[in-house]
Amino acid sequence: MFLRTFIAIVGASVALTGMAIGQSTALDRGQWPNTDFDNAIVDLSEIRSGGVPRDGIPALDDPAMIPAQAEDRLGDAEPVLTLALGDATPRAYPLRYLTWHEIVNDEVAGQPVAVTFCPLCNTALVFDRRVAGRTLSFGVSGNLRFSDMVMYDRETESWWQQAVGRAIVGEMAGTELTALPAWVESWDSFRTAHPDGLVMDEPDARRPYGRNPYVGYDTSARPFLYDGEDPPHGIDPLARVLRVGDRAWPLQRLSDAGVLTEAGVSITWQAGTASALDTARISEGRDIGQIRVRDASGMDVVHDVLFAFAFHAFWPDGEWMLGAE
Structure with a gap:
C-alpha cells in the first residue's frame, strides 16, 4: 500500500517511469561526473x-x-x-x-x-x-x-x-x-x-503537503529496498528506537516508563505526536509520542528516533538498552 501510494504521488512529479513496485535500478554514475x-x-x-x-x-x-x-x-x-x-x-x-x-x-x-x-x-x-x-x-x-x-x-x-x-x-x-x-x-x-517561535512556511512547490506518500510504512513487514539483517532480540525491524550515540532504547520501553535516567542521560516520553508514516493524512497518524533527551546539567543531547533495522545496520555492535530481563 505505502509504496503504491508513493509511486502514484511522487511519480507525477519526478517521472518514475518503468519503476516496478519494490524494484531498484542500477546506479547511474553518468549523473556524477565530478564524484x-x-x-x-x-x-x-x-x-x-x-x-x-x-x-x-x-x-x-x-x-x-x-x-x-x-x-x-x-x-x-x-x-x-x-x-x-x-x-x-x-x-x-x-x-x-x-x-x-x-x-x-x-x-x-x-x-x-x-x-x-x-x-x-x-x-x-x-x-x-x-x-x-x-x-x-x-x-x-x-x-x-x-x-x-x-x-x-x-x-x-x-x-x-x-x-x-x-x-x-x-x-x-x-x-x-x-x-x-x-x-x-x-x-x-x-x-x-515557543509562542514567539518561528515555523517553516509552506514551500512554493507542487506537492500535496500534509499527505503521507508512505501510507502504512511503519507497520509494514519489511523496510523498503533493505536486505540486511533483522535487529536482534526479536525486535521488529520497523519498531522505533531512541538512539543516543551507539546505544538504542526501544520506544515501547520508554513509553511504558515515561521517564528514564540511564547511561548518563535523562529520557522523557510524552504522548501527543502523530506518526508521519501511518495514515494518508499526517495529522491523523496514530500517537507515537515524543522524546526529549538531556544530560545531567539539563542540556539537550544529540539523539535520533529511528527504525530498529537502521540502528542495527549502521551500529551493528551497538548496545541495546532493554532493561532488566
Whole structure:
C-alpha cells in the first residue's frame, strides 16, 4: 500500500517511469561526473537507486519562516523537527514538508545548518554544514544505502550517509558532519513552549503537503529496498528506537516508563505526536509520542528516533538498552 501510494504521488512529479513496485535500478554514475568513486569507505555494491534521479526529490534552500502564531495549517499532533540553537529564536520544520524534500539548507543566527529527514529510516537529524573551513550545501542523490538516504554536497559532489552524517564516497569520504541537538515533537507542543517561535512556511512547490506518500510504512513487514539483517532480540525491524550515540532504547520501553535516567542521560516520553508514516493524512497518524533527551546539567543531547533495522545496520555492535530481563 505505502509504496503504491508513493509511486502514484511522487511519480507525477519526478517521472518514475518503468519503476516496478519494490524494484531498484542500477546506479547511474553518468549523473556524477565530478564524484571520485575510487575514494570510498563503503562497498559501492551496498548503494542502490531509490528509483528517483539526482534531485528528483528537491532539497530546499533558505526557507521562508513565519511566526508560529501565524501558522494555521498544521494539525495539533503533526510532527515538527525543532531546532533551538543558543539564543536564536527556536524554529520548527514540519515533517509534512521534510517528507517531500528531505533536506533543508538553512542558516540560523549565522550558523549554516542542514535539516534532514529520511522517511524510510525515520531519521530526523540536523547537521552543521561547516566542514574544515568551508560551508557545504546538500542535495538528495536519489540513492539509498541500507534504505537510508544518501545525500550529496554540491561543492565536491561527494556522497554522504544521512543516518550517520559521514561522507562515504568522493573527495570528502571519511569526513563527518557535526550533529546538533534537535527533536521531533507535536506542533501543539512547539507552539506552547515557543509562542514567539518561528515555523517553516509552506514551500512554493507542487506537492500535496500534509499527505503521507508512505501510507502504512511503519507497520509494514519489511523496510523498503533493505536486505540486511533483522535487529536482534526479536525486535521488529520497523519498531522505533531512541538512539543516543551507539546505544538504542526501544520506544515501547520508554513509553511504558515515561521517564528514564540511564547511561548518563535523562529520557522523557510524552504522548501527543502523530506518526508521519501511518495514515494518508499526517495529522491523523496514530500517537507515537515524543522524546526529549538531556544530560545531567539539563542540556539537550544529540539523539535520533529511528527504525530498529537502521540502528542495527549502521551500529551493528551497538548496545541495546532493554532493561532488566
